Amino acid sequence: LLLAQCAQAGRDAAARRLLDALGTGWSAGIDAGLEREARLFAEAVVDPEGGKRGIRDFIDRKARSLPTRPLPARPAPAELVRRGELLPVGAPFFPGFTPLPKLQYAFAVTRDHATGEPIFGGPTTAEREVIVPVEEPGPNEALVYVLASEVNFNDVWAIVGIPISPFDNHDEDVHVTGSGGMGLVVALGSQVKRQGRVKVGDLCVVFAGQYDVLDPAVGLDPMFADFHIQGYETPNGSHRQFLLVQGPQLHPVPQDLTLEAAGSYVLNLGTAVRALFTVLQVEAGKSIFVEGGATGTGLEALKSARRNGLTAIGLVSSQERGQVVRNEGGIPVNRRDPRHAGLFTAVPRGAEAIARWVEAARPLLDEIRAANHGRLADYAVSHAGETAFARTFQMLEEGGVVTFYGATSGYAFSFVGKPGSAAAEAMLRRARLRAGEAVLVWYGAGLARTELVDTPGLEAIEAARAAGARIAILCATDAQREFVQSLGFGDAVRGVASIEELARKHGKDFDWPEGLPALPDTRTEIDAFRAAVRDFQERTVKPVGSVVGRFLRSADNPRGQPDVIIERAGFDALAVSTSIVMPYTGRVVYFEDLDRKRLSFYAPQVWMRHRRILMPTASIKGTHLNNAHEVTEMNRMVDAGLLAVTEPTVVPWHQLPAAHQAMWDNKHAGANYVCNHALPAPGLRSREQLFEAWATQQSEAK
Numbered sequence: 001l002l003l004a005q006c007a008q009a010g011r012d013a014a015a016r017r018l019l020d021a022l023g024t025g026w027s028a029g030i031d032a033g034l035e036r037e038a039r040l041f042a043e044a045v046v047d048p049e050g051g052k053r054g055i056r057d058f059i060d061r062k063a064r065s066l067p068t069r070p071l072p073a074r075p076a077p078a079e080l081v082r083r084g085e086l087l088p089v090g091a092p093f094f095p096g097f098t099p100l101p102k103l104q105y106a107f108a109v110t111r112d113h114a115t116g117e118p119i120f121g122g123p124t125t126a127e128r129e130v131i132v133p134v135e136e137p138g139p140n141e142a143l144v145y146v147l148a149s150e151v152n153f154n155d156v157w158a159i160v161g162i163p164i165s166p167f168d169n170h171d172e173d174v175h176v177t178g179s180g181g182m183g184l185v186v187a188l189g190s191q192v193k194r195q196g197r198v199k200v201g202d203l204c205v206v207f208a209g210q211y212d213v214l215d216p217a218v219g220l221d222p223m224f225a226d227f228h229i230q231g232y233e234t235p236n237g238s239h240r241q242f243l244l245v246q247g248p249q250l251h252p253v254p255q256d257l258t259l260e261a262a263g264s265y266v267l268n269l270g271t272a273v274r275a276l277f278t279v280l281q282v283e284a285g286k287s288i289f290v291e292g293g294a295t296g297t298g299l300e301a302l303k304s305a306r307r308n309g310l311t312a313i314g315l316v317s318s319q320e321r322g323q324v325v326r327n328e329g330g331i332p333v334n335r336r337d338p339r340h341a342g343l344f345t346a347v348p349r350g351a352e353a354i355a356r357w358v359e360a361a362r363p364l365l366d367e368i369r370a371a372n373h374g375r376l377a378d379y380a381v382s383h384a385g386e387t388a389f390a391r392t393f394q395m396l397e398e399g400g401v402v403t404f405y406g407a408t409s410g411y412a413f414s415f416v417g418k419p420g421s422a423a424a425e426a427m428l429r430r431a432r433l434r435a436g437e438a439v440l441v442w443y444g445a446g447l448a449r450t451e452l453v454d455t456p457g458l459e460a461i462e463a464a465r466a467a468g469a470r471i472a473i474l475c476a477t478d479a480q481r482e483f484v485q486s487l488g489f490g491d492a493v494r495g496v497a498s499i500e501e502l503a504r505k506h507g508k509d510f511d512w513p514e515g516l517p518a519l520p521d522t523r524t525e526i527d528a529f530r531a532a533v534r535d536f537q538e539r540t541v542k543p544v545g546s547v548v549g550r551f552l553r554s555a556d557n558p559r560g561q562p563d564v565i566i567e568r569a570g571f572d573a574l575a576v577s578t579s580i581v582m583p584y585t586g587r588v589v590y591f592e593d594l595d596r597k598r599l600s601f602y603a604p605q606v607w608m609r610h611r612r613i614l615m616p617t618a619s620i621k622g623t624h625l626n627n628a629h630e631v632t633e634m635n636r637m638v639d640a641g642l643l644a645v646t647e648p649t650v651v652p653w654h655q656l657p658a659a660h661q662a663m664w665d666n667k668h669a670g671a672n673y674v675c676n677h678a679l680p681a682p683g684l685r686s687r688e689q690l691f692e693a694w695a696t697q698q699s700e701a702k
Contacts, residue, residue, distance in 0.1 A: 004114070006067060017044060067116050068173045074103075077131065086131065087241060089653045090678050092694035093145045095186045095201045100143075104134050106240035107656050108176040109159050111167070118175075120161035120526075123660035127159050130174055135236075135244045137189040140213060142198065142250060144206060144243045147690075148263025149181035151651060151673035152296065153406065154208075154232035155239070156664050162522045163411050163533070163604055169228075170235050178239030179208035179231040181674075182253065182263035184687070192247040203259070203687045204250040206238060207266050207631045213246070217584075222248075222627040223610065224584040229267075229625055239656060241677060248628040254638040257645055259684045264648035264674035265300075266631060271405055272301035272381070273634045273643065274626035276308075279403045280379045284309030289368070289377035289395050291384040293330060294321035296672055297405070301381045302330050304643050310379075311372055315388065317666070331371045333364070335388075340364055347390045347414040347598050349515075354598055358416055361394055368395055376400070385409030386603070390416065393618070401619045407603040408666075411533075412519040417569070417594020420617035424456070424463035424566065427591040431614055435468025437563035438552040440577075443484060444476035446570020452483040456592055460566045465492040472551035472562070474498070474544070495551030502543050511539040516575035516600040533602065537579070545580040562586070569594050574613070575601045583609040590615045648674040650682065 006015035017040040025033020080086035086103045087093070108130045112119050120126055137143045155177040158166045166175050182205045185198055198204060208230045211218065215225035231237020236244060253262045276282050288305045292298030293314020305312045306329045314325035315333050322332030335344050343364060348357055368376055376397040382389050383406035393402055393415040407413070433439070441464060443457040461484075464471050471489070473496045475481040481498040503510050517536055520528040549560030557563075563585065565577040569592035577588045578601045586609075594615055605611065606622035613620040626634070637643040649672070651659040656675050662668040680693040 011066075013047075013049070014044065017041075066171065068111050068113050071113065074131070080131075089241070090676075090680075092680075092698060093184065093186065093678065094691070094694075095145070095184055100186065100242075101134055103131050104241040106130050106132050106174075106176045107178070108132075108174045108239075109161075109166070110175070111173045118161060118165055118167045120159065120165070123156065123159045123657045123664055127177070127657040127660060129654075130176075132174060132176065132240065134242045137187050137192070137244060139189040139191040140247050141189045142185055142192050142245055142247060143187040144183040144204065144245060144250070145186050146181050146183040146206075146238055146241060146243050146677045147679050148183075148260050148650075148677060149178045149238040149675045150208070150264055150267050151656065151659055151663075151675050152179060152267050153408070153663060154179045154229060154267070155237075156660050158232050158237075159660060160526075160664065162526060163407075163529070166232060166235070169233050172235040175235040176237045176240050177231050178237035178243075178675075179229050180263075180267045181206050181238040181243070181677075182259060183243065183677075185250065186242070189247070195247065197247070198250050201687070202250075203253050203262075203690070205253055205262050205266055205635075206243065206245055207249045207251060207270070207628055208232075208238070209625055209627060210234065210246050210249065211627075213248075221584070222629075223624065227624075227627075239675060251628075251631055251635060254635045254645070256685065257638075258647070258682065259679055259690065260650050260674050260676065260682060261645050261647055264672055265645045266634075267625065268297045268672055269300045269304070269638075269643065269645065270626040270631055270634055271297050271623070272304055273637070274630055275381055275403045275405060275623045276301060276304055276379075278626070278630065279621050279623045280381075280401055282308065282310055282379055286378040287311040287313065287372050287375065287397075288379040288381065289313045289315070289392060290330075290381045291315045291388050291392055292408075293332070294324035295668065297383060298381065299324065299328070299646060299672075303328050303646070306330060307642055307644065313368060313371065313377060315384070315392075333367070344387050344391055346386050346410075346412065347416055347600075349598065351596070354416060354596055358394070358596065361391060364391070365395065379403075383408065386412050386414070389413050389603075393620070396618050398617045401621060403621045403623045404603070405607050405623045405625075407607070410519070410522060411603040412516055412600065413603045413606075414515075414598060414600040415620075417590075417597040417599055417615065418617045419593060419595035420615075421593040422591050422616040424460040424591045425466070427589045427614060427616065428463055428467055428564070428566075431564055431587040431589050433464070433467045433469060433564050437469055438472070438554070438557060438560065438582075439464045439469040440472050440474060440548055440552070440562040440565045440580075442566065442568045442571075442573060442577075443473050444480040444570075445568030445573075447476065447480070449477055450479075452480055454480070457568070458487075460591065461489065461493070464564075464566065465489060468492075469564070470494050470552060470554070472496070472548050474548065476500070495547075497547045497551075502547065506539075506543050509539060510543050511536075513540065515572035515598065516602055536575070536602070541576055541579045544576050548580060557582075564589055566591070568592065569597055572597075572599050574599045575605075578602070578605045578611055578613065581611055583611065586611045588613045592616075646672055648672045650679075651675045653677060 021037035024036040158177050185202045210228050211222045212226040217225040290302045293302040294316045302312045302314045312330040314330045316322045325332040380392045380402035382392045382404035385407040387409040441460050471493045475498040478498050478500045522529050553560030561582045563582050565581050565588045567590050610622050680697045
């Protein structure tokens with residue numbers, strides 16, 4: 001079986017070499033075996049189809065999956081329960097009294113045992129119940145008996161493997177989904193116990209964010225310190241009986257919440273709260289447009305905005321969901337209303353098509369103005385994807401800001417720029433450019449190939465130089481590069497390159513498309529979609545990033561990623577800029593008029609890396625979950641009545657895949673779901689009530 005797995009993974013030659021070395025050592029002695037191993041290793045390194053290709057495929061993420069580990073031999077689950085090595089789902093657990101089992105039930109995506117490839121697909125087919133070990137907490141960790149786990153779209157993305165495979169982040173054979181929930185603390189690591197903030201037996205809500213607690217970036221924002229969402233970017237999610245967490249993930253249950261509600265809200269409401277109060281910094285008396293305003297994070301954003309004094313307009317897909325928005329004091333816009341038929345699409349290419357697309361929305365914009373005191377929205381929250389984002393951006397008032405944290409309908413975002421310009425100096429001040437930061441300036445945008453003088457480009461270079469930045473310049477042509485080099489900008493300019501130079505160097509392995517290339521549909525052509533994204537990264541983003549990085553790298557920025565990129569209205573390079581600008585703190589800045597200009601980018605590069613796009617009269621800001629301090633602040637707002645937790649639809653344990661499938665099909669009935677692991681009754685609000693209900697349950701069972 002192992003040899004067959006190695007052959008399937010393209011590693012049969014390596015396996016044969018390994019067996020050859022072992023056989024030599026067995027038959028001729030260890031010295032002969034080591035000598036043979038060294039010779040075989042050298043052969044593998046120089047073999048074009050061996051080490052070289054393997055290393056290249058690994059770096060390019062084209063390597064086939066490794067074989068899975070041997071499956072452990074275990075008795076049937078009933079026998080494991082009888083031995084006390086496994087708890088039945090829903091079993092009572094009294095911390096300090098109930099013995100901790102060795103194994104536990106979980107819902108997960110798995111690798112194919114024969115090929116090593118992840119088994120993705122619709123949740124009802126790809127998600128399966130598995131048995132995995134119960135882990136022991138390290139010094140900064142705790143173990144929680146999960147009573148209820150959050151059910152959200154992170155689960156769905158992990159199950160279907162879109163836009164990326166969660167297995168790209170680890171080499172485990174099982175990926176347990178689930179991001180957040182609530183439960184009982186059953187064990188503490190030494191440092192968590194020493195801190196004294198939580199103790200064994202506490203009821204806690206579980207925040208899904210994990211990060212490197214020793215990273216200096218924690219002082220800026222924990223989300224910038226190797227931050228991961230547990231269960232999506234890590235394989236140890238909360239759809240299991242016993243969850244290992246970092247200490248900062250545990251928080252007290254807010255007052256007056258039912259336990260099922262306490263297990264349902266942190267990710268959805270937390271995502272909305274960071275989007276509103278940290279990223280958008282909303283102000284009472286202004287207005288906000290919210291995609292998907294009747295369910296999930298959209299509903300939480302709309303409700304939170306209303307409770308904090310904003311006019312809220314919610315995009316919905318049915319009259320029933322429109323009523324949900326009305327019930328919260330919002331104004332619904334039904335995208336399936338015949339008046340709006342065909343409006344919610346990506347932006348087409350070509351000046352005439354763009355003009356028609358812009359004009360088609362006039363009745364919709366008039367409807368928004370009529371409902372909002374003659375204005376479009378000051379803020380917007382987006383998560384519905386490429387078919388909605390462009391219109392949402394169009395609905396912004398001058399100076400408006402849109403933030404987004406997902407892309408349900410697709411990741412190739414496009415939008416039409418708004419009128420208005422500003423001086424380059426003013427935009428760099430708005431971006432808070434500091435002396436010593438790295439800046440990339442695009443030069444020659446929109447010029448004819450024979451033209452050399454790009455006056456706005458020169459102004460941008462001078463503005464960055466005056467601010468004390470370290471500058472790299474990327475020109476359209478070799479002639480423009482030579483012209484810029486002749487101008488004597490001094491040490492401020494660390495390097496100048498051209499697109500023509502990159503094309504010449506990389507040949508057929510380099511593409512320079514006009515905007516982000518069209519991407520295949522993620523639901524029907526997932527393999528083609530992944531290949532297209534990888535192709536854009538390899539053939540466009542990496543060559544550009546490599547030359548820019550060579551110019552701008554420094555001791556504190558070894559990859560040379562620009563802190564600020566000055567983009568241009570003359571062409572659409574936004575997809576490249578948002579891919580190479582510094583993650584988390586990077587800013588892409590426009591200063592020229594963008595009226596009727598079509599721009600495009602790959603959405604995950606902005607939302608998952610918190611990047612920002614600043615334009616003279618509008619802004620786009622990525623956001624992604626929240627941090628532990630923001631959870632504490634959110635819970636204070638819940639206790640004060642400034643935020644409301646939506647009572648969830650409770651899903652029994654074994655119906656979890658069906659709930660995920662309903663979300664994937666956009667047929668979920670509830671605004672938010674929670675999976676019941678071990679709550680014996682609805683409506684419980686304290687540990688005492690929980691223990692009493694368990695005792696009653698046990699008594700009735702006898």
